[in-house]
Amino acid sequence: MPLGFPYLGTFTHVMESIARGMNRDDLILPNEPTYRTKQLGSRHASEFVCTPFKIILGSLLEVIERGATQVIGTVHVDFCRLGYYAPLWKLILEDLGYTGDIICLNWFDKPDFFRNFKKLTGDLNAIQAFQAFRIGWIKNRYFDLVEKLLYSYGATEISKGSAKAVADKLNRTIVHTMGERNVRKLPRLIKETFKEEVEVDEKADPLKVIIMGELYAVIEPAINLYVMRKLNDLGVVAYTPITFRRWIDLGYRLNFFKRKQHDIAIKKAKPYLGHRLGGKARESIGCTIYYKEKGWDGLIHLYPFTCMPEIISRSILPQVSKDYDMPVLSLVVDEHTGEAGFQTRVEAFVDLLERKRNENDKNKVK
Amino acid sequence: MKKVGIPRALLYYKFSEMWTTFFKELGTEAVVSPKTTKQIKFDSVKNAPDEDCYSTKLYFGHVLALKDQVDYLFIPRFGSDHHTYVGCPKFIGLAEVLRSQIPDLPEIIMPHYNKAKSGHRKIAFFRKAYKVGLKFTKNPIKIIRAIIKAVKAQKNHYKTILIDEETLHKWERSETILNEPPRYVENERQLKIALVGHSYVLNDPYSALGIRTSLQEHGVDFITSEQMPRNLIDKQMDKLDYDLYFLYEREILGAIMHFMESKTVDGIIHLMIFSCGPDSIAGEVAARLSKRDPIVPLLQLVFDELTAEAGMKTRIEAFIDMLRRSEDEQTLLLTTKVHI
Ligand code: SF4
Ligand code: SF4
Numbered sequence: 001m002p003l004g005f006p007y008l009g010t011f012t013h014v015m016e017s018i019a020r021g022m023n024r025d026d027l028i029l030p031n032e033p034t035y036r037t038k039q040l041g042s043r044h045a046s047e048f049v050c051t052p053f054k055i056i057l058g059s060l061l062e063v064i065e066r067g068a069t070q071v072i073g074t075v076h077v078d079f080c081r082l083g084y085y086a087p088l089w090k091l092i093l094e095d096l097g098y099t100g101d102i103i104c105l106n107w108f109d110k111p112d113f114f115r116n117f118k119k120l121t122g123d124l125n126a127i128q129a130f131q132a133f134r135i136g137w138i139k140n141r142y143f144d145l146v147e148k149l150l151y152s153y154g155a156t157e158i159s160k161g162s163a164k165a166v167a168d169k170l171n172r173t174i175v176h177t178m179g180e181r182n183v184r185k186l187p188r189l190i191k192e193t194f195k196e197e198v199e200v201d202e203k204a205d206p207l208k209v210i211i212m213g214e215l216y217a218v219i220e221p222a223i224n225l226y227v228m229r230k231l232n233d234l235g236v237v238a239y240t241p242i243t244f245r246r247w248i249d250l251g252y253r254l255n256f257f258k259r260k261q262h263d264i265a266i267k268k269a270k271p272y273l274g275h276r277l278g279g280k281a282r283e284s285i286g287c288t289i290y291y292k293e294k295g296w297d298g299l300i301h302l303y304p305f306t307c308m309p310e311i312i313s314r315s316i317l318p319q320v321s322k323d324y325d326m327p328v329l330s331l332v333v334d335e336h337t338g339e340a341g342f343q344t345r346v347e348a349f350v351d352l353l354e355r356k357r358n359e360n361d362k363n364k365v366k
Numbered sequence: 367m368k369k370v371g372i373p374r375a376l377l378y379y380k381f382s383e384m385w386t387t388f389f390k391e392l393g394t395e396a397v398v399s400p401k402t403t404k405q406i407k408f409d410s411v412k413n414a415p416d417e418d419c420y421s422t423k424l425y426f427g428h429v430l431a432l433k434d435q436v437d438y439l440f441i442p443r444f445g446s447d448h449h450t451y452v453g454c455p456k457f458i459g460l461a462e463v464l465r466s467q468i469p470d471l472p473e474i475i476m477p478h479y480n481k482a483k484s485g486h487r488k489i490a491f492f493r494k495a496y497k498v499g500l501k502f503t504k505n506p507i508k509i510i511r512a513i514i515k516a517v518k519a520q521k522n523h524y525k526t527i528l529i530d531e532e533t534l535h536k537w538e539r540s541e542t543i544l545n546e547p548p549r550y551v552e553n554e555r556q557l558k559i560a561l562v563g564h565s566y567v568l569n570d571p572y573s574a575l576g577i578r579t580s581l582q583e584h585g586v587d588f589i590t591s592e593q594m595p596r597n598l599i600d601k602q603m604d605k606l607d608y609d610l611y612f613l614y615e616r617e618i619l620g621a622i623m624h625f626m627e628s629k630t631v632d633g634i635i636h637l638m639i640f641s642c643g644p645d646s647i648a649g650e651v652a653a654r655l656s657k658r659d660p661i662v663p664l665l666q667l668v669f670d671e672l673t674a675e676a677g678m679k680t681r682i683e684a685f686i687d688m689l690r691r692s693e694d695e696q697t698l699l700l701t702t703k704v705h706i
Contacts, residue, residue: 046650048641048668077611079445079455079483084647087608091654104608273462275443275478277455305417308643312459315415319466332417 001101003120004028004068006059009219010147010171011244014140015072017175021132022121028068030059033222037062038335044092051304051334052216053085055223060089061096069100072120076108079278080308135183137249139174142186144243146170149194151239154232156200163198164229204235207353210291211240212284213302214310218242223333224302225342231300234350241265241287242280265290272316279309285320292326297353299326300346305334327353367395368502371436371472373428374399376421377444377457379565384520385440388495391512392502397436399428402572406431411671413468419642420670421566422456424573429464429471438473438501445480451613452482454644475501531595537587538630544589546578551585557689560625562591562618563637564645574637575669575678584686589631591621598624606651615648622652626662632689633663635682640670640705653703663689666703 005015007030019027031037033055041058060071073086086104093102103116121129150167157163170190177183209231217223218240228238241261245252252260265286272285288299301317303310314330321328329349331342370389372378378385378398389396400406402424410427429439441461446452461476477494479486486494492513499509529537529544536542540558548556559581567574568590581588599620603610610616618636625631636652638645649666656664665685669678681704 046646046653049646049650050643075608077450077452077482077609079452079458081643081647083611084608087606088647088650090607091651095654095657106608272466273459275445275458275480276483277445277458279455281455281459306641306643306646308455309459311415311417312455312463314417315459315463316466 001070002026002028002068003070003072004030004060004063004066005072006030006056006063007033007220007222008056008216008244009221010143011140011219013143013171013175014136014244014248017139018132018136019120020175021135021178022124022129024120028063028066030063033059033220037222042335044096048306049088050081050307051223052214052220053081053088054335055220056085056216057089057092060093064093064098064100070119071100071102073102073104075104075106079276133248134251135180137245137251138180138183139177139186140243140245140249141252142174142183142190143171144245145187145190146174147243148239149190151228151232152237153194153198153200154229155206155235155237156204158199158201160233163194163232166193166197169193206235206237207297207350207357208237208239208295209350209353210287210296210299211238211302212242212280212287212299214279214304214307215242217302217304217307217310217333219244223304223335223337224331225333225337225339227300227302227331227342227346230343230346231350234347236350236353242283261290272320273313277309277312279307279313281309281313284310284313285316288317288320288326288328289324292324297327297357298349299328300349301328301330302333303330305332327356367393368438369395369397369436370475371429371432371439372396372398373425373432373439373441374401375425375428375570376460376566377442377453379569381520383523384516387519388498388512388516389440391515392499392508394502397432399431402427402570407572407671415463415467417641419456419639421564421573421639421642422460423671424570425460426464426468429468433468433471436472438475439471440475443476443478443480445478445484446482446613447479448613449481450609451611451616452480453613527593529593529595531598534589534595534598537589538628540587543587544593545587546582548582548585548587554585554690557584557586557633557686558631559586559588559689560591560621560631560634561588561637562621562634564614564618564639564642565592567637567639568592575673575675577635577637577678577682580679580682584683586686591618594621594624602627610648610651612644612648615644618645619648619652622664623655626656626659626664629662631662633665633685635685636664636666638666638668640668649703668703668705 003019003024003026012030016029037058038055040061041054045054045057073089075086076083090102103119105116106112146167150163153163170193174186177186211218211228231238246262262283265283268289269282269286273282284301301314303314317328317330372385386396406427409430410423413430414423414426443458443461444453445458461474465471465474475498477498479491479494495513496509499512503509537544599617602620602623603616610619622634622636625634638649653666667681
């Protein structure tokens with residue numbers, strides 16, 4: 001049964017790695033969402049469900065078209081709709097006449113989780129499967145590293161597109177690296193490759209912008225219209241602390257010695273938003289403060305249309321921005337977001353940051 | 367006497383009894399904002415964030431209506447009162463959003479209670495209520511008595527609105543009426559309709575665009591999702607492959623599923639707020655299930671602050687006409703979802 005899963009930014013590579021590690025070679029890999037994907041998803045979803053739902057559904061339908069008969073989704077209880085995505089997909093796919101398997105992994109129902117997990121693992125036993133999973137989460141760290149370097153080298157690269165080419169190549173290498181010893185050697189390779197193969201303008205002193213907001217809106221370039229690349233093209237370094245790491249990286253989660261950036265952010269957000277309410281609401285607020293203190297120049301906050309938790313943080317962010325003198329640009333994204341308006345707003349924001357920096361410099365000289 | 371303002375919006379429609387009793391017992395004056403008016407709506411739309419749902423926007427208007435008359439505002443940050451199921455994230459964030467968006471508000475009392483995600487139990491509820499009480503009196507006995515009375519009042523409130531299965535069956539057999547008595551319409555059969563939606567929509571005539579009166583006028587006998595016996599709701603929810611975890615959405619979907627199965631009503635009207643997160647999920651599930659079993663017509667009305675009352679009236683009329691006609695012509699009706 002060919003296995004398919006929807007496209008989820010760079011996390012797609014992690015899924016692929018885990019599946020391959022579990023001896024699943026009958027994979028139908030998702031393509032980057034296109035205009036058609038968005039259309040396909042919107043057509044079959046209710047119209048004011050959040051945008052991630054539509055695009056992921058579109059992506060799922062595309063892998064099914066291409067022959068997948070076993071697809072994965074997750075179920076959990078949370079404040080937002082994410083936890084009920086998969087059951088709804090199931091209804092929709094059934095109505096469309098799909099007869100394959102839909103595996104809904106539900107971590108809160110342990111027996112069910114393992115039963116379903118077993119279906120995915122092919123012929124491996126539990127320990128081997130766990131090992132594959134573990135390698136997956138370790139690799140996730142390195143995909144994140146590639147991403148981080150890509151959008152930092154990308155700002156000052158001399159020949160446009162060279163960082164992207166290196167990143168693509170490295171991502172493939174990571175997916176196909178087998179064996180824990182080899183995997184552990186990857187970070188060095190990644191750093192060196194970037195240093196050697198991407199030529200950068202050494203004198204440049206780029207602005208630095210943090211990207212925060214709803215998980216999918218941040219990690220999936222198709223919905224945020226490649227905002228990080230856009231920033232790079234304007235000569236700005238972009239970085240996002242948001243990744244899937246918090247969920248799948250058990251090694252990181254169980255490491256009590258490390259102060260987790262996410263916990264720090266939540267603490268900082270406390271005076272503004274004290275309690276958990278789903279999404280990344282508290283992190284968005286906390287990171288505004290955290291990265292201001294670390295000397296970053298501004299923050300772009302992305303959220304999908306009708307997203308519940310992020311509307312809350314979006315309403316509070318202007319105050320945080322004022323209190324801490326950290327410029328924040330909130331952008332709502334959905335499947336209809338126009339390229340032109342989006343580009344203008346990002347450019348205007350970068351202009352503002354530049355002006356602000358110049359003024360600060362002047363003040364310093366005096 | 368200190369005055370505590372309680373906005374008449376969102377969860378007020380669930381917990382009004384508990385809150386007003388509590389503050390009265392503490393020896394304060396509980397000031398509830400007036401029913402939604404045109405002015406309140408105007409202020410809401412002007413001051414609330416654009417992308418928010420209509421119901422949350424209305425909350426802003428009610429807060430503005432109160433803010434100059436009271437010493438405190440009571441806006442609890444309510445997560446849920448069930449051990450697994452959750453409410454809407456907006457209930458938790460509201461107090462803090464208001465504080466940051468509207469300057470010069472009186473002090474906001476915002477106890478946080480969340481049984482599902484923060485594991486708060488009875489004792490935490492008690493502790494939090496006690497802390498609120500301390501703001502007004504140092505007398506522990508008075509506070510404890512206030513809490514007990516408040517909880518009792520809430521229980522009584524549930525008793526009055528929730529019906530039991532027996533009453534439901536009586537209603538289904540047209541032996542009793544549960545809401546406004548329907549007007550008698552000559553030569554027309556009396557219709558039975560299930561009206562489902564959030565409490566704060568159903569019970570706020572302004573927000574629901576006067577749907578209850580329209581139904582009454584047209585000789586429709588209706589039941590609301592709020593009144594449905596809880597055990598029936600849970601029974602219906604068990605039929606889903608995956609448990610729906612939005613507390614108040616269960617009531618809505620459960621009511622729809624019950625009547626789709628029992629076929630004891632002529633039609634179901636589902637009031638949906640445009641851009642409401644939980645509604646978008648439950649509404650989709652309902653629509654899909656109804657298409658699979660389309661005997662009882664389901665009308666999903668999606669509306670927001672831009673919807674005019676006239677639009678609602680025409681839709682309702684058309685639906686009622688269709689139901690009356692279908693009786694004679696045996697036409698097969700389909701689920702419809704319309705934006706009004
Ligand atoms: S966080 Fe927002 S966009 Fe994401 S699933 Fe929840 S409501 Fe939808
Ligand atoms: S449940 Fe829906 S209507 Fe109610 S506050 Fe939340 S988003 Fe708004």
